[in-house]
Amino acid sequence: MTLEISNLDVSIGNIPILRDVSLSVPSGKMFGLIGHNGAGKTTLMRAIMGLLDADQGTITFDGQDLRKTADFARAKAGISYMPEDRRLIPSLTVEENILLPAWTNGIKDAEERLKWVYDLLPEIAQFRDRRALQLSGGQQKLVSLGRALMPGRNLLLLDEPFEGVAPVLSRRLSEVISDLGSSGLCVLISESDDTHSADLVAGSYRIERGTVSKAGLETA
Ligand code: ATP
Numbered sequence: 001m002t003l004e005i006s007n008l009d010v011s012i013g014n015i016p017i018l019r020d021v022s023l024s025v026p027s028g029k030m031f032g033l034i035g036h037n038g039a040g041k042t043t044l045m046r047a048i049m050g051l052l053d054a055d056q057g058t059i060t061f062d063g064q065d066l067r068k069t070a071d072f073a074r075a076k077a078g079i080s081y082m083p084e085d086r087r088l089i090p091s092l093t094v095e096e097n098i099l100l101p102a103w104t105n106g107i108k109d110a111e112e113r114l115k116w117v118y119d120l121l122p123e124i125a126q127f128r129d130r131r132a133l134q135l136s137g138g139q140q141k142l143v144s145l146g147r148a149l150m151p152g153r154n155l156l157l158l159d160e161p162f163e164g165v166a167p168v169l170s171r172r173l174s175e176v177i178s179d180l181g182s183s184g185l186c187v188l189i190s191e192s193d194d195t196h197s198a199d200l201v202a203g204s205y206r207i208e209r210g211t212v213s214k215a216g217l218e219t220a
Pocket residue numbers: 012015017035036037038039040041042043044160
């Protein structure tokens with residue numbers, strides 16, 4: 001199962017944001033997507049998730065054309081996204097937030113997935129009945145990761161997971177992401193530099209002003 005992006009162009013309104021982006025993330029590998037603020041990392045992840053339309057190019061996962069895949073089918077294919085800004089629903093409990101993608105996308109083994117998420121992140125199991133608005137920013141990051149893991153059994157896109165996170169929690173996030181890497185998931189992690197992702201990934205792509213540099217690919 002490989003994520004393959006070829007010659008992708010994406011505009012927001014009339015403004016071209018991504019130009020001729022090509023990259024590949026093979027099954028069971030974690031790759032970094034490194035670029036400064038405004039380079040286009042979020043735009044690329046949103047395009048993979050179908051939240052933005054592409055002008056041209058191809059995005060496939062395991063041979064499936066993601067440009068023609070509906071949201072629920074994407075979730076059923078095990079593809080998921082952890083947005084940079086968490087986007088939890090403040091009035092819902094932690095558990096309701098985590099279960100939401102399973103409910104909206106009709107994921108059948110939600111109970112087993114939830115148990116797996118709690119095993120991986122026992123700290124969020126502790127406050128499963130608390131409303132999201134009662135959590136610290138760092139705790140919300142972990143819940144956001146837990147929610148992404150509900151559908152995300154094959155491909156996980158992590159948009160700046162370490163941004164704004166205190167050092168202790170960064171170490172914990174690194175541990176969890178590293179555990180995920182050994183479970184066969186295909187993971188793309190964006191970061192403004194490779195401070196946290198360098199030890200986790202098999203290689204990195206560099207994105208600058210909407211262009212991914214193949215020369216920037218370093219394979220560990
Ligand atoms: P950041 O960490 O700052 O979010 P990023 O690498 O994720 O950086 P993007 O958010 O993808 O970058 O933004 C890429 C470019 O697209 C930037 O120049 C940004 O200003 C522009 N952009 C993003 N969203 C919009 C929008 N809704 N309307 C217009 N331009 C946008």
